[in-house]
Amino acid sequence: MRGMRKLAMLALSTAIITNAGISSLAATTGASGIDLDTYQSGQFGPGVGGDSVQSEASATSEASAAADAAYAAQVAQASLGTYVSSSGAVIIGPVSAIDTSNLTEEQNQALDHLFQNSVIIGNSIGNGFALYTKKHAEDPVLKNFQALTANGYYIEGAFDSISTTSRHPFYRGQQRFVWDSVQLMGAKHVFLSFGTTEVQYPDVIEDYQKLIDQIVAVNPDVDITIFSATYIYPGKYYGTMTSPNVKKFNTTMEQVCAARGWNFINVADRLKDENGDLNPVYSSDEYIHQNDQAYDIWTAALKEYGLKKLGLV
Template sequence: MNQKQKLFGKILLPAALTAVVLSFTACASSDSGDSSINEESSSAVTTINEEVPYTFFNDSVFVGDSVSLKLNLYVSAQRNIDSNFMGTAQFLTPGSYGSGNELKELGSENSVHPSYNGTEMYLADAIQAMGAKKVFIMLGMNDIAVYGNDGAVKNMETVLAQIKEKNPETTIYVQSMTPIVGSAQAGSLTNENLNIYNAGLKAMCEQNGYTYLDVASVMKDEEGNLKREYCSDPDNMGVHFTDEGCKVWIDYLRTHVS
C-alpha cells in the first residue's frame, strides 16, 4: 500500500463516511424538524432512500396548480440541457387548478380542468389517456380558502377515488401542499392552516393506501414559512418557486420514493 492509499484509508475515507452520515442526519432532522404534524410512521414515505434514477418517473404524471406549473417549466428547461431529466414525466398543471375545480362539471363556469393534447378533460380521463402509472398530485392552495381544510381534503379524496376508479393500476403519491412566505399569509391562507390541511391529507392517505410525500418539510424555514430563497414571488403571492426551490423539490422526491 503506497502513501496515497494509506492516506485515503486512514483519513479521507473515514472523513468522507462521517460527512455522509452527518449529511444524512442533518437532512433527516430538517425533514421532520418543524412538522410535528407530519412526522413519521404510516404509509407516508418519510425515510431517505437512495436517489432513484430519472427513469423512475418515466410513467409518471405530475398534477397540480400554478405551484406545480413552475415545476413543469423547470423540468422543461432542464430537458434542454439533459434530455433524460426526470425521464418522460408528464404534467397536468393548469394555473388556479384545485380539487374543488376538478369536481365541477367540465366546461362549466369557473371550472378549471387539465388539458391533454389540447383538449380539456377530467383529470381521471387525462391520466388514462396518458397511460400514466404513477400520479404525483399536489393540490390545495386554491381550495383551502374556498372549501376549508376538511372540505379540501374531502374533495381531494373524491378526486383520487375517481382517478383510481378509472386507472386502477396507478400508484398515487400525494404531495403535501407547500408553505407560504410568512409575510404573504392572508385570511385563511396561512401556514397554520396548510399544516392542518396537510395533516388531513396524510390521514386520508393512510386510510386509502396512498403514499404521502411531505415535500413541504424541505421548503420551510425555522418558523415554518416558505424559505424566501425558494420563492419567486415573496413580496406578492409568496407561494411560487424559484429554480432553486424546484431543485430541492425534485431532490426530495428522488430520495423519498422507492
C-alpha cells in the first residue's frame, strides 16, 4: 500500500511539471519523497524478551508514523507546486506550502547558517529587494544578502563591454561583470531576479542560461536560485512586455531549473490579482516595481525555500 502511495507521489509531481507546459522535460523531474519501503513492520508475539520486543515495536511504530507524516507533508506541498526535482533542484510553488510566520529558534539558526554569503543579482526589481534587506538587518535570512543590482541592468546586457554608459552593477567602487564580482565577494549562494522586461527578447531563455553558465564557470562552487519574473501593473503593458508573456517565461524557466539543478522560487503568482497582473496593493509605482509588502512575501517564500532545502519540513 505504501509503495503505491509513493508511486502516486511521483506521479503527482510529474503531473505538476507536465501541466506547467513542457512535457519533454517532465520525465526528467519529479518530487523526492520518503521511501516508505525502508520502514518494515515488525511481527511480534508473546515469548521471552517481551518488554524488549514491545519497545522495539513502539520505536518502529513511531518511526513509521513520522515517515507517514513526512510523506503526507510532501504530498501536500507537491499539490501546491513545491517539490524537489530529480536533479536536486528545490522548486517553491505559487502558493505558500510551508508556514514561516512562527519559526523556532532552531529553524532560524539553521536558516541563518544556510544563507550566509548570499547575493542577489538583478535589475531595478531586484534592487528593490536589496534595499528592503537593508531595512531588515535583524532577519536571519535577509541579513546575509549582498547585492549586485542596478537600475536598467538586464540579461542581454550582462556581456556588454564595461564603459561609462554600461549598466553593470558596481562592486568595490567600479562596474564589473557580475561573475567577477561574485568571485571577489566570495558568494556561495547566487539568487537572480530578471525577466519582466526581458520577455520582449526572443532569446531570453537561452541568454539567461548563458549568463548563469558564465557565473558558474567562474564560480563552480556556487548554487543558483532563480526568482520568478513578476507581473505588470494592470493596463501598463508595453508591446510584448505583458503579464501573459511573463507567465510563459516563468513556466519555461521553472522547467529549465528543474532539469538543470537550479532552484526556483515562484513569487509572481503570490503577488498577482484575479486577472494575472501585479496586484495594485503590491505596487510602488503603478508599473512593475514593488513595495515592502510585496517583499515581505518574497521573504516568506525565501524561508520556505530554505526550510525545504534543509529538509526541515
